[in-house]
Amino acid sequence: MKKTVLIADDNSANLYLLKSIMESHGWLVREAENGKAALEMARTFRPDLIVSDILMPVMDGYSFCRECKKDETLRNIPFVFYTATYTEPKDETFALDLGADRFILKPEEPEVLIKILVDLLEEKERVSLASSKPLGEEMEFFRRHNEILFSKLEKKMADLEAANAELRKLEEKYRGILENMDDAYYEVNLKGDLTFFNQALAARTGYTREELMGMNYRQYMSRNCWRQVQDIFAKVYQTGRAVALFDYEINLKDGGKRFQESWVNLIMDKDNRPIGFRGMARDVTDRKIAEEELRQAEERYRSIFENSQEGMYRANTDEKFIMVNSAMARIFGYDSPAEFVEQVNSGAHPLYQSREDRRKIFQLLESRGVVQDFEARFFRKDGSVGWVSVNIQPARVAQGQAPCYDGFVRDVTDRKESVERLREAFAGTIQAITSLVEAKDPYTAGHQRRVADIAEAIAREMGLSREQIEGIAMAGIIHDIGKISVPAEILCSPRRLTKLEFNLIKTHAQSGYEILKDIKFSWPIARMVLEHHERIDGSGYPHGLTGNNILPESRILAVADVVEAMATHRPYRPALGLEPALQEITENRGVLFDEEAVNACLRLFREKGYTIKD
Ligand SMILES: [Fe+2]
């Protein structure tokens, strides 16, 4: 028949271990959590062996042993103490004096333990009933019992105190970490009421700890926001898994708002049932604001880019378009920016009508780094031609990114065409006026055109601006328009003129000015006409102006007029020839004529092979 063992121990781990050892040896095992329960069980089923711990609640091992030994029916059951707690030699003596058979110190090797117990059972069978020791005096038992238990409890108290102190130190340490963190730590119950939090949360929200304790998260979030957070709590509850990094906004006590980034996890009780949530929240307001500003700026620039009436693009240094806006696609006749990029980048459609324009643009980029107001003819998608004005500059790109260009393109086809029409109309008008003068004075025929040509060449040689050159050429063509008010007989007179007649001719400068002064030219045409007979020493007419008081353009016109007049045939004399003409301006260089204009004129005729055209 199987032996039955009763084990009394308040530590469930110890109980389990002992039970396993004994069951593996083939014994039946009964367990009890304390002496009192064990005593009742022993009385009910009388085990073959009792193994007991000493320190147990309700009834300790010594009392249990004494009760067994006092009980006629239990007295002869072998009683073994198996203990480790605060053991001293006198503990064993007391145990044996109480009638215990063995006093074994934990932990013992299972085989050794079993052997001791088996030997004990055999020995008990041999010596049978008579072995039980007499019980001592009642008073004596209590005295020794109290003394031993008291000392054991004292030690246990000291141990607990030490353990408590250790726990307190740890608790302080963790509290210190928690309270000094910048991040907020929070715990809420399943309803979302705050049950625990650190100072960072209070400081951030502006509430006192007292106000915050028990507050529900819905109270410091907008409706939209708490619904999102509620969903996250629900997800964590359902899956049991933490959710890392979700964003939300909290309302502060003072009415402000701050952005938080948090993780959240479940809090479980000891039976592994969820009882709340814990998490940490980092303040990411500054980052959010920066992100928002960046987003808005990006949106603004995108809106400008997309809604601009001016074509905008970014292209790499291999002339491939990276992005273009809608206006750019529209200007070039494409349906969309995407189509533009695809068709143009593939080389299916050239953009510039002239290779020369393309070459110049890249030359400018290389030499100056930018292209400004460059006007070029371009092909639309359908092959028609228009005009664009192009500005290109290097794009500001992030470090390490390939260099590229930003381009701004304006469709100037209409302007170009209307300017062209205006120019033609203007040229026609000028031609008509010229014809009027020339009809009256056939000898002036060609004079004005040739003066214009020489003056333009001098101006170009002097490096004047395009604007100025154009103005000088224009003034040259009509500079003698005032002669229209001089009688034809005088103009065409083959004889030498009287002083009076000559004075009459001299009025042509002022007359020309009067005719032209109210016309809004882009250039000072009327003044040039007025001043083309002024001389820098003040000897000219009509006003006897000197030096810089005469327009530079007028001074150039004066040189061209004299050279042409002397070099070609006049009604009252044959041509004097080019050489005397050049000699005349050379001799009067810096006296009657502008020195620089004379030098430029001489260079043209003497070095650059300029000739007066018929
Ligand atoms: Fe003149």
Ligand SMILES: [Fe+2]
């Ligand atoms: Fe003239």
